[in-house]
Amino acid sequence: MKRIENFKSIIDKYKVIFFDAFGVIKTYQGLVPGIEKTFSYLEKEKKEYYIVTNDASRSPAQLAQTYHKMGLSAITPDRIVSSGMLTKEYLDLKVKDGIVAYLGTSDSAHYIETSGLHTMPVSQVNSSNIDKVNALIFLDDEGFDWFEDLNKTVNILRKRTIPVIVANTDHAYPLSVTDVSIAIGGIANMIERIAGKEFIRFGKPDSQMFMFAYDLIREYRTITKQEIVMVGDTLHTDILGGNKFGLDTVLVLSGNTLPNDAEARITATGIAPTYICETAVVELGELGF
Amino acid sequence: MKRIENFKSIIDKYKVIFFDAFGVIKTYQGLVPGIEKTFSYLEKEKKEYYIVTNDASRSPAQLAQTYHKMGLSAITPDRIVSSGMLTKEYLDLKVKDGIVAYLGTSDSAHYIETSGLHTMPVSQVNSSNIDKVNALIFLDDEGFDWFEDLNKTVNILRKRTIPVIVANTDHAYPLSVTDVSIAIGGIANMIERIAGKEFIRFGKPDSQMFMFAYDLIREYRTITKQEIVMVGDTLHTDILGGNKFGLDTVLVLSGNTLPNDAEARITATGIAPTYICETAVVELGELGF
Amino acid sequence: MKRIENFKSIIDKYKVIFFDAFGVIKTYQGLVPGIEKTFSYLEKEKKEYYIVTNDASRSPAQLAQTYHKMGLSAITPDRIVSSGMLTKEYLDLKVKDGIVAYLGTSDSAHYIETSGLHTMPVSQVNSSNIDKVNALIFLDDEGFDWFEDLNKTVNILRKRTIPVIVANTDHAYPLSVTDVSIAIGGIANMIERIAGKEFIRFGKPDSQMFMFAYDLIREYRTITKQEIVMVGDTLHTDILGGNKFGLDTVLVLSGNTLPNDAEARITATGIAPTYICETAVVELGELGF
């Protein structure tokens, strides 16, 4: 049986902490109680931290604002690495002109707009503009009519040989203690199978998410992978992805993986974190305040 | 290179003909031109025939009526074997009471109603009746709100350990020369993966469809599998299923499998029909009329 | 929490009992202790029983003999329905001449030989006879050189568009308390993916196994599906397949599904048996001896 460890004693060993967002910092009920103490401690100890999230529904600025509204001001836009940012980089590098059709809200699309590219909801694609559609992006499960626009998406992909980006690889996300919501990553899998095309996915566990964050840090300082630890609540995304990229990993039990299940799921999947902690909260007593 | 053969000379060798519906008898444009001659010939020769279809959207009576409206009166309800009939048989045998929740039109649900069971669209399931839901059925891609009701379906399946039936295994169906529509079988695959449950599927290529038709015939006469031939336009459903059940098979090129592609797709998949014909039409000249 | 029920009181309600073999009647250690009492009771009560097994490694006669050697004489060859019998029926109906190449022991091949067909181990296929190879069968994980013959199988399938039959759908089978062995069904999945072809599988949970047994009974008596119960230790094969075919089902906890796990696995997979019993043993006291 793996030992449950003290979160503070773990982060003391690293220079940079990567946090997953959902299930670690916040849940459907708001902030994880006490999590602000963790960020106070990190600031005090001058440790760097990044939020590494499979959330392409909003820009880093908008995501940061949701934390501020909940009372956590430590998370600024420059601390956030999202799968939406990888999507934006891909479009910058690989799609030079034309229309980027998308499934999602206009908020999610606004962020990925780049000079020279025009974003357009799938609902507005028609026979007069389809020839200019040079990429199609799955951004969010809201903001469109599932019946109309998913059927339309399949037919656009039958007519155009274009890159398709899935900006969020999650299949479902929690809404409440009992309920989940189908995520755009689950929908994209269905469309990929029906269209018979190969989509491009950005998001944990894929290494490109971790590399993007790693590169951000290296722009201004020297760092090695041994000096970074990834903190997450989900074995298949946070822990598998962190491990594969060569980072040490912490599984917290405040989200997707329940305390009673952790050991069994680690054994069943073979995905083992370096450490297991109850939560990512650094307790006040530990802070010596 | 496989020889294209004469349809009449093939059916002359068999006592019973199983026909797929879509792509063989009708397309999105109506009846396959001339197909009524095939049924005149079968009647004249006193050969039996059945329509074996992955269509659970309507009852055999309603399906027969659509043929009559198009001018083909030979197809009566007793000639139709559908995946909806297998669903109905399953409910009769295995679900004794309570509510059968469904995704589909009320037409599709009406047919599967059996004494003692109450059918209810997923949209009407709520906290006061969910404990009585003893089965959930995917019937048709129309008749419900995809966003609301697919999310609700996932959450019903998280709360109830009940059989889930997919009454149509197709992933997509053709709407026009260029466009397809996502079928309920494709949607069911997405929900199955997200819910993590094992669904029950009725429909070709599964043997249970062929067995059901075979049993219907054996109720009133003696027949062997060698005396039956399956005619279809799709390698993965009609031909694979027919072959596996032990029937001879005819691939027709009037639907899903295009004349230019047939040979390459047979080689690529390894699914080989006994014969290939342009269409299932028996030409007038051949009839000796 | 599902109640553990008394096996005798269950079988008292049915006229015909289908048993899985491994994990129900025998384990890697020999007969399930006391199982002979069950068959004594069935004989005394004049109930019919069949062994429905995904075992194509030997003929029914050879399989029956292994039970006799263990001291269970009640299981005669005519009581056994195996996936090997379906394979034999397929070859009879669909492969008229030429060579049937196989992976397995000569024992397994001997049984499927039919008049007009010549069986040949994959190792003996060469450039002079490959054009006569009209089917390829995965029979058993023993009897061939994995490296040589699996590579050869892939290359035969690149040259010949022929039906490929997987006569045992299991991926692994238990060897001891701690160890399993890779089964031919697992190997066949790998070859299918590499060859890119669509294989034909016989074995539970596929309905064709149940239909074969059902047809055997109907040859000499009238029976309905409600009068048959399927007894098995594996949710994904015995219980799923029995349920789908319309039979009531009993999960026994003497094999693949452990007592501590049963409830969690039923909930996780959504595959629910009609009943759960510790074992398929009818206790002496119950017999009134």
Add this chain to the structure above:
Amino acid sequence: MKRIENFKSIIDKYKVIFFDAFGVIKTYQGLVPGIEKTFSYLEKEKKEYYIVTNDASRSPAQLAQTYHKMGLSAITPDRIVSSGMLTKEYLDLKVKDGIVAYLGTSDSAHYIETSGLHTMPVSQVNSSNIDKVNALIFLDDEGFDWFEDLNKTVNILRKRTIPVIVANTDHAYPLSVTDVSIAIGGIANMIERIAGKEFIRFGKPDSQMFMFAYDLIREYRTITKQEIVMVGDTLHTDILGGNKFGLDTVLVLSGNTLPNDAEARITATGIAPTYICETAVVELGELGF
């Protein structure tokens, strides 16, 4: 129809060229005829190049030597980025001590050995040392007994919750015009499914391969992704991976993708290269020699 372009005119636009090995530089028959001219040109133009290969069977030094023996001296060990190098980096970062069990030749294992870790063929793992096995690596399809050691691998993974690395993601590789060989990546998929564990894969199309090469370059010079082009013969690995990483890509028709098929496969998969060329050979006339 996509235009076939001149390879020289393409590479003239980039500063760094990444080459796939098999199907681009060499085939089962030896070097692609004339390929040495390409490397002469690159040297003359002072362009950098790397071989990015899913080959973990040998060290970069040994791989370079095979090119030298064929007469291509331009490819030195420091030009080679292999999935074996990623495996070695993973072990350095994540597996601190104990035994690394492997499937492959001793050559392939020798390379991944690092201080503190002991490599051991799966065949030598036994009850006295299994508790020290802290990782298991799939390196090569040769060097072990498939029957004995694949079964043993499954059982090691049932007893140890350890990371499993697949150092070559290919499913098959060509041996001759007509024949292929099952690759270790295909075998690993079978074992992963049977063991029910989640393996870690290094190799194209995964981004980590491209990132490793990109980081190597950035250690001594400044470069952007726009200045690099990836040249490969396989849509699903070289082109998909290069595209996803943000590189321009060249599909050459000298290997896996045949001239007659290229257009159809691009349309079917949706994986589009930036350019298509007959081969990666720079013609003499073009060199102005």
